[in-house]
Amino acid sequence: RERAQFARLSGSSIAGIDAAGWITDFLNAAYYRRSARSREVDDLRLASAIVTTHWHCVEPRRLRATDVLAFHRAFGRARLGGRAGSPRGILTRTDLLEGAADLFGDWFGEAYLDDERRGWGIVFASAHQKRGYRPERRLKLARLDELTPPAAAGAEQTWQTYPPVAVASAERVLDALTRTETWPDYASEIGRFTPLRAAPLEGQTFEIEVAAGTAAGRPVFQRGYVSVTRLVTAEDPVALEAYFDELEDGMARFGRDQPRVLPAGAQPLLGLDLTTHRGHFLGRAMNRLLLYTDEGRAYLRAAGTWDPMAWHLDQVFRRAGRDAQHAFWGEGGIERESMLHQLALRVAR
Template structure:
């Protein structure tokens, strides 16, 4: 679904959002549909304007990235993102964050960054993050963030009723969402790659978590997060992916992309499930370079889905897959497997400089828990 051509998004929204949608559509008309310029403009987050990027980045650095690696707690980063997202959601104007929002954040947090007795200079401890959030948003926020019933889409809500009333299309219309861009190069030129599998506490827990897209921000890692942009479950869901590269240096580079779940297979349709996994195994065997099987011999496929890119994605044209399987010993595993066109020069250069290691770590390669969404998923559903 493309907000540039489909008016249903705006019909579902309250009338007071019309002005915001018109502003976004005007900006979208200025953005090229493909090529280096569109790619360059896919930075940061859809809820923050370009004039807000410096102070938003500075806030996230103080909350997490400026800390020494050994003292980082990923949930502190998720908390900081939730502060930003909840503040945006609660704004009366329902527009992106801009430079004029800096004053409110400085009032809530500015002085705390100089209190060296509570945290290293220029950083914020978790206690300082929570105290500032209470000043910025409301005393209820820290407790609401810890309450699964009042947290969703990366937002903490004052009441359960507020959570149930949330309309994710509000963020959807802010996204510069282009057409779907699945791989289209000759299949022998495409890149087929699998990542190491990550052990999960149980298959049932994984299915319960992943089929509730509103919880995906709870599994965000140091270098990436998925936020759903539509109501409902996995089928046809659209995600905004925010990615940070260069995080070890404390000076992250942020970009974003969009994907849509274009195919979902489960045991409810055994034929479709078998065909999807068979096609993946065949492609890896024929076109992968010494790639292992997606599901090891003896494994039982349970769930698989395709995440197809939209224009401007930081990996170019293609699609990734997430798949769940179990082994005879009862263990459950999740892994990613992608298929991509050769990257255009501007994407390939950026990917080689800042993206390759982050992409691999995000899907579990290297087994660094704080970097991998799949390791964070396993950790969260086990707790």
């Protein structure tokens, strides 16, 4: 059953199996086939927004093979011709914006830059249309299964922390995290979170789309689902202190060569648990996002725990998942790969 669920969660919930090829090809042309030096992560977010906005235009059905015809009409000439200095088969940002104008209308480029007309990875023609959107429409396509928090004894679990990422403002990070429709704005080249409920942060469910093989320009996409099962903030200092005490104790007892979750003397501001649903590529797992201040600066970091993986998940994780998981949560400090770094860049504007 676990292997069948994992296989079912390849690609995106908004795309049928027969659409996976042309969507991957489009994202490759817009981003992954570029050299590392010429990659701009917002071009990938723009390309993803074009795909998701097109789905919004045809929902409630999934994207299918025949949808490639509209994309070929809008982007085919640019891909075949190529701009001066741009390799054949590559779409520049200008190509993406001009093609999107053909696909949706001249309003798209300006709306993409407008926070009031962009949300859930979709670009809307007006703020009124955005207010009328219901993210549960995508949730229906997800076929969400039950929650699967870690269940093994603490000593049998993997306990992992990731390096803290400095952020310009704790208040802006709190605002960004609580406006869940903006989470796709912080997507990196190896992962994105899309909220699936018209709900605040606590109780929200996210579809996570991750990509392995991005360095080679041949991404393979997999998705999973997590829900926010616990949220503590400075509004309840007793609960906040208990949350971090519990996490510090577990990391100290069960983490192998792991540092403290918070530096001594740091002030916690937020902790939230992202618990997996059945079929997730980590198996039974929980990741946490942690916000704190230390010596006058604000930091965001992740910490995760997961049960021993089933054989098929462990093999995938060892071959492609481990490095991507670490990079996504900030290991190595490669900004284009890390969602936390993308969030830090966004709130610094």
